[in-house]
Amino acid sequence: MTAIIVGASSGLGRALAGELAQRGHPLLLIASDARDLQALAADLALRHEVEVATLAMDLAREVDPGARILAALASLPPATALLLPVGLSRRDDAFGLGAGAIGELLAINLHAPLAIVHALLPMLCERHATVVLFGSIAAVRGRGHNVVYASAKRALESAYESLRQAHAPDVLHVQLYRLGFLATNLTWGLRLPLSPAAPATVARRVVARLGKGSFKRYLPRRFALVALLLRALPWFVFRRLRG
Amino acid sequence: MGAMSMTHGADRRGLALASAQLSSFDRQFTAQAQVQRPDRYRLLDALPLDTPRIARGSGVSYVAASFGSEAVSQDMGSFDRLLAFDIRTGLVCVEAGMAIGDLQRFLLPRGWYLPIAPGHPRATIGGCIAADVHGKNPARDGTFRALVEELQLHVPGHGLLSLDAHHDADLFAATCGGLGLTGTITRATLRLRRPPGAIALRRVPVANLAEAARVLREAANAQVLYGWHDGQSARFGSGVIHLGLADEEATPPALDTSPARDLPASIAPLPFTVWNARAIALANSWLRRRWCAPGMSVAPLASALFPLNDARWYFAGFGSAGLVELQWLVPHPRFEAFAAALGECVAREQPRIALVSSKLFDGHAHGLAFDGKGIALALHLPSPAAPRQRAFCEQFTQIALAHEGRPNLIKDATLDADSVRRAIADFEVRRLALARYNADGRFRSELTRRLAL
Ligand SMILES: Cc1cc2nc3c(=O)[nH]c(=O)nc-3n(C[C@H](O)[C@H](O)[C@H](O)COP(=O)(O)OP(=O)(O)OC[C@H]3O[C@@H](n4cnc5c(N)ncnc54)[C@H](O)[C@@H]3O)c2cc1C
Numbered sequence: 001m002t003a004i005i006v007g008a009s010s011g012l013g014r015a016l017a018g019e020l021a022q023r024g025h026p027l028l029l030i031a032s033d034a035r036d037l038q039a040l041a042a043d044l045a046l047r048h049e050v051e052v053a054t055l056a057m058d059l060a061r062e063v064d065p066g067a068r069i070l071a072a073l074a075s076l077p078p079a080t081a082l083l084l085p086v087g088l089s090r091r092d093d094a095f096g097l098g099a100g101a102i103g104e105l106l107a108i109n110l111h112a113p114l115a116i117v118h119a120l121l122p123m124l125c126e127r128h129a130t131v132v133l134f135g136s137i138a139a140v141r142g143r144g145h146n147v148v149y150a151s152a153k154r155a156l157e158s159a160y161e162s163l164r165q166a167h168a169p170d171v172l173h174v175q176l177y178r179l180g181f182l183a184t185n186l187t188w189g190l191r192l193p194l195s196p197a198a199p200a201t202v203a204r205r206v207v208a209r210l211g212k213g214s215f216k217r218y219l220p221r222r223f224a225l226v227a228l229l230l231r232a233l234p235w236f237v238f239r240r241l242r243g
Numbered sequence: 244m245g246a247m248s249m250t251h252g253a254d255r256r257g258l259a260l261a262s263a264q265l266s267s268f269d270r271q272f273t274a275q276a277q278v279q280r281p282d283r284y285r286l287l288d289a290l291p292l293d294t295p296r297i298a299r300g301s302g303v304s305y306v307a308a309s310f311g312s313e314a315v316s317q318d319m320g321s322f323d324r325l326l327a328f329d330i331r332t333g334l335v336c337v338e339a340g341m342a343i344g345d346l347q348r349f350l351l352p353r354g355w356y357l358p359i360a361p362g363h364p365r366a367t368i369g370g371c372i373a374a375d376v377h378g379k380n381p382a383r384d385g386t387f388r389a390l391v392e393e394l395q396l397h398v399p400g401h402g403l404l405s406l407d408a409h410h411d412a413d414l415f416a417a418t419c420g421g422l423g424l425t426g427t428i429t430r431a432t433l434r435l436r437r438p439p440g441a442i443a444l445r446r447v448p449v450a451n452l453a454e455a456a457r458v459l460r461e462a463a464n465a466q467v468l469y470g471w472h473d474g475q476s477a478r479f480g481s482g483v484i485h486l487g488l489a490d491e492e493a494t495p496p497a498l499d500t501s502p503a504r505d506l507p508a509s510i511a512p513l514p515f516t517v518w519n520a521r522a523i524a525l526a527n528s529w530l531r532r533r534w535c536a537p538g539m540s541v542a543p544l545a546s547a548l549f550p551l552n553d554a555r556w557y558f559a560g561f562g563s564a565g566l567v568e569l570q571w572l573v574p575h576p577r578f579e580a581f582a583a584a585l586g587e588c589v590a591r592e593q594p595r596i597a598l599v600s601s602k603l604f605d606g607h608a609h610g611l612a613f614d615g616k617g618i619a620l621a622l623h624l625p626s627p628a629a630p631r632q633r634a635f636c637e638q639f640t641q642i643a644l645a646h647e648g649r650p651n652l653i654k655d656a657t658l659d660a661d662s663v664r665r666a667i668a669d670f671e672v673r674r675l676a677l678a679r680y681n682a683d684g685r686f687r688s689e690l691t692r693r694l695a696l
Pocket residue numbers: 268297298299300301302303304305308309319339340360361362363365366367368369370371373374375376377378421422423424426427428429551653688
């Protein structure tokens with residue numbers, strides 16, 4: 001039934017919206033700019049003849065995002081999936097940020113997903129829904145850049161564990177994907193050590209696993225090996241890694 | 244390079260630039276360019292106001308019109324969504340980065356289509372408007388501007404403007420055929436037409452270009468109308484006119500119309516140039532055998548719209564030396580003399596010409612766009628930097644100028660600032676009309692540099 005996508009206007013979120021619409025799911029799309037959301041909603045509704053609602057809000061500033069989502073859901077069929085590909089990273093996140101910027105990164109990458117999950121949890125449990133969180137390969141081992149972003153993503157993993165620990169598998173499916181590089185605006189222009197995956201390919205895999213249990217896994221799968229290597233590197237080698 | 248770190252203000256969240264090596268489709272110009280790929284509306288505003296820029300569609304212009312070493316190319320590929328479609332009245336509103344092949348794929352099964360489409364299915368709606376492209380029979384359908392009901396244009400510092408023939412009519416007119424020099428088109432509302440069930444394609448052999456011009460003029464109302472001609476000196480101009488009429492009775496053969504069949508935007512060249520004199524002779528005799536007998540076949544409209552989907556290897560065969568397309572529109576009263584002079588020049592210079600094609604035009608030229616009344620001739624020349632090829636291109640331009648021809652700026656990389664000023668009588672007026680919207684030269688590309696636009 002209805003899938004809620006938080007961070008739907010670009011990159012992976014947009015690809016997830018396309019994949020879910022193609023499979024006939026009604027959607028609630030959330031991001032900060034109504035222009036992007038309305039364009040995407042119109043396109044999906046025309047191509048796939050599905051019901052698409054939008055909710056524009058700035059998650060760095062919204063006091064109670066969960067309440068607004070619950071209100072927007074009132075006109076839609078019951079929601080059975082909450083996907084949270086919302087995220088923000090900055091290329092100057094290397095111990096040079098002020099408190100405001102740190103707050104914004106935490107708000108988008110951690111506070112908003114937590115606040116939304118908290119607010120929607122009773123409804124999600126009632127419908128045996130799936131919550132999908134998106135972590136990052138950047139959080140495998142803390143480094144001198146993506147400092148705040150990776151901290152938030154690591155914290156999200158803790159939230160995943162809490163959710164699983166607190167809810168029986170037949171009540172709530174909790175899934176966390178530790179993502180490797182994706183070909184989105186977030187990585188545009190970066191020199192990457194591995195080629196980025198197409199968001200559409202990742203979206204297909206994520207949507208195919210909705211409602212199929214709880215787990216934590218790497219996507220694309222080859223990043224599991226990268227993570228293993230990163231963790232295995234002796235400290236004196238790891239600390240020299242740049243870029 | 245990565246993001247511009249100094250630009251991390253609230254409204255620039257997500258601004259990222261990449262440095263990429265871009266080449267024009269004809270491979271005559273390559274540059275290391277900065278590319279932004281905005282995927283949200285706010286990112287159109289994210290570049291600092293004084294940053295030189297140019298809108299980019301799929302980059303399938305023969306010339307370097309959507310990039311240059313001194314400007315950021317704003318790649319509109321993410322703005323490719325359908326916004327509204329009225330199946331009753333035949334109006335569609337789409338974002339400017341949508342490829343025309345994708346739009347036709349959406350429209351055809353729903354009983355509508357765009358009657359004007361360039362040969363490359365990956366050309367975007369923004370690119371089709373900005374280059375005011377023509378389709379399979381410009382004499383009947385006009386150029387792309389004829390389909391545009393309304394535009395949304397992003398102008399740095401002014402945001403998103405809505406334009407049509409009544410609101411901001413001058414800016415609307417300048418944007419159609421404006422080569423990206425008035426701003427970035429973000430969306431357009433287009434008027435559609437009902438498609439024919441199929442196209443009955445007649446082949447009319449012609450002995451020379453003068454005869455071709457006569458056949459073209461007599462068939463002005465056909466749905467599809469263009470000629471293919473042999474470019475070798477011994478048979479120069481002989482060929483066939485493809486004349487397509489709507490056929491509601493026939494059942495065309497099934498066609499694979501999946502996106503994977505579309506001609507790619509960038510075609511990897513073979514490591515050598517296939518199109519030497521011998522290969523051209525072979526290809527011409529094969530085409531002559533296939534086409535140059537009177538006959539008829541029934542084709543699905545989709546294949547008549549994009550016949551170049553089968554031409555991947557033809558383009559790869561130009562190798563890394565690439566090609567040039569020379570395309571000029573010569574007024575009817577001068578066409579026969581032009582064709583004769585051209586035939587003599589070909590006999591004298593013996594250039595390698597891989598393809599000659601002809602089309603009929605019956606409009607009038609707006610701005611710097613390619614339109615008017617007459618016959619347009621397009622020539623593909625391999626390895627244009629080779630001395631003999633280059634000498635021929637120069638002479639061709641002189642012959643076209645002497646016969647009052649009008650060049651297609653979006654196709655011909657051999658044009659320089661001087662010849663376009665000689666060819667287009669009111670060039671300076673047209674240039675200034677565009678410059679009104681580009682006073683600080685913020686919009687620029689290699690094409691605008693070469694032609695001093
Ligand atoms: C194989 C082939 C066949 C072709 N057949 C034909 C044909 O039959 N008829 C014909 O007329 N042309 C034809 N063309 C030319 C082609 O259709 C045009 O050059 C067209 O503009 C390419 O579209 P694009 O989206 O790739 O634009 P680009 O090449 O990226 O840009 C072309 C121009 O449009 C501007 N532009 C692009 N998008 C926007 C936007 N959103 N807002 C403002 N300006 C924008 C750019 O700044 C640039 O000046 C052909 C080209 C090829 C390679």
